[in-house]
Amino acid sequence: MQTDGVLVQTIDGLIAETYKPAEPGVAVIAAKDGRTIFRGARGRANLELGVAIETDMVFRIGSITKQFTAVRAEIRGRSTIPQIGVKVR
Numbered sequence: 001m002q003t004d005g006v007l008v009q010t011i012d013g014l015i016a017e018t019y020k021p022a023e024p025g026v027a028v029i030a031a032k033d034g035r036t037i038f039r040g041a042r043g044r045a046n047l048e049l050g051v052a053i054e055t056d057m058v059f060r061i062g063s064i065t066k067q068f069t070a071v072r073a074e075i076r077g078r079s080t081i082p083q084i085g086v087k088v089r
Helices: 004-018 065-078
Strands: 026-032 035-042 044-046
Touching (some): 004 035
16 A cells, blocks of 8 residues: 555556646646645646646636446446346346
8 A cells, every 4th residue: 555655646647648848737636534735736727828727726627527427327237237037128
């Protein structure tokens, strides 16, 4: 099991290698056992204006969450285990 410090370093390292400071970026919050263990941001919120992403920024996500909801519903629908002798329609 990783300690919180190792986990935080791992998350920060992944963000640093994936998102470059002058490119579109990300804001990340990680929680463990109900408490925040990491808050970080990297990259630009606006390339044209050179605005860096900050951890307290509000993002307009539009309709993107519909995709995640649909996938979750599909996974949940498939999560039942077929029983032997039960007719499948």
